[in-house]
Amino acid sequence: MKNKLFLLFALLIILAIAAFVIWGVPYFFSPIERVQTEAGFGSGTVRAEVTQILEEGEIALGDNPLQLYQILRVKPLEGKYEGVELEIDNGTRQVRYDDIHLAPGDELLIAVTVAPDGTLNAYFVDYIRSHLLLLLVGIFVVAILAMAGRKGLGSLLGLAFSLLVVIGYIIPHILDGEDPVRVSIIGAAILLSVTLYLTYGWTMKTHAAVLSMIFSLIITGSLAWIFVSATKLTGSGDENALFLVQMANSSINLRGLLLGGIIIGALGVLDDLVITQASALFEIHDANPNLGLRALYKRATNIGQDHVAATVNTLVMAYAGTALPMLLVFSMSKGDFGYLVNFSFVAEEVVRTLVGSLGLIAAVPITTIIAAYFAMNDDKFGALRPFLGEKNSGGGHHHH
DSSP states (O other): OHHHHHHHHHHHHHHHHHHIIIIIHHHHHOOOOOOOOSSOTTTTEEEEEEEEEEEEEEEOOTTSOOEEEEEEEEEESSSTTTTOOEEEEESSSSOOSOOOOOOTTOEEEEEEEEOTTSOEEEEEEEEOOHHHHHHHHHHHHHHHHHHHHHHHHHHHHHHHHHHHHIIIIIHHHHHTTOOHHHHHHHHHHHHHHHHHHHHHOSBHHHHHHHHHHHHHHHHHHHHHHHHHHHTTOOSTTSHHHHHHHHHOSSOOOHHHHHHHHHHHHTHHHHHHHHHHHHHHHHHHHHHOTTOOHHHHHHHHHHHHHHHHHHHHHHHHHHHHHHTHHHHHHHHHHTOOHHHHTTSHHHHHHHHHHHHHHHHHHHHHHHHHHHHHHHHHTGGGSGGGGGGGOBSOTTOOOOOO
16 A cells, blocks of 8 residues: 555656646746836946046045045947047045046946937946956856866756746746746746756655755745735835836736745755755665664754754844845934834845745755655655666665
8 A cells, every 4th residue: 555655656746747848848938028118227328448537536525524536538338329438427426435446448337318419428337347257157166166076067057047047937927927926936946946956866865855845835935925914014115126116017016026035035045955954864764774764753853953053044144144234224223123123124024034944944844754755665666766766866775
């Protein structure tokens, strides 16, 4: 009877994969025809090069301390006015929050407008950082390949796929007016499933981790829905969300966007947690195949308790780091934190952090029990067993 249950379970996994290939892949790659806004963020900017510093010095604006100002001559490197030299005033009329000193040859982003009398006006927008960011990406790629080898290559491919899912699937479907929660859960399941297999291979350990991850995502999404609804959060606490509503041509569900953000925010840490817990359990079982379910579960859970404690702290610190300017504003206001926590933009971060942490906590027992059944019943999949891959990517096997 038990063998039949495991065969049924394996058949369901195969059917789920087949359904994804038949329905999910075409849906994922289906183009979305969406009307673009007239002027997107950054659409009016062009790259330009500083050709000459006409004037520079220090100036005091109002009650502010002295600040650096520069009057620059720049030459656009692209666009309608390519090659036309323009002047930019940077710092004589507006307060600067940086002390970067530009020199001839530096590249920057500018916006060019035409006055009613036909005069061209250029404004400084930001600095060109892409070349330095590409250098940092190169250092990161070399470092991870040198440290992790083949698994490092798998993780890089997984990272590339993650960006593809977020940019090519999740963002377009949300902007197309689809439910952000459904899009985020589907995208998250696809994202983590593929990245786990790319990194750790087609093994029983990875199967257990993927199933655990899907159940953990469902729990995280359910908790997020319950507490976002109970606390009457609308998703409008983030000013970027309000800006999105104004720019989007379709109706954006801000509450759903908040829920989707909570799910996606927990992905990276959830990836690490489920695969580590599954790996620990398989290693314990390989080291001592005679351990029963209760003993195996207890030993693996001891590892998971330490891991989840560190992981939750990591998640909280990550959110705290993101919200650091907001926390500083609270400290300066000398207000009552018990009162301030009721504001939506604060409550959203509290719910985001705690719900994400609860999802991670739930992932430990879920992963442990699923991985334990996979490890202890490895020989009960019958004819389907050869198609499920090795037991563990580490190559650990035991013999009865």
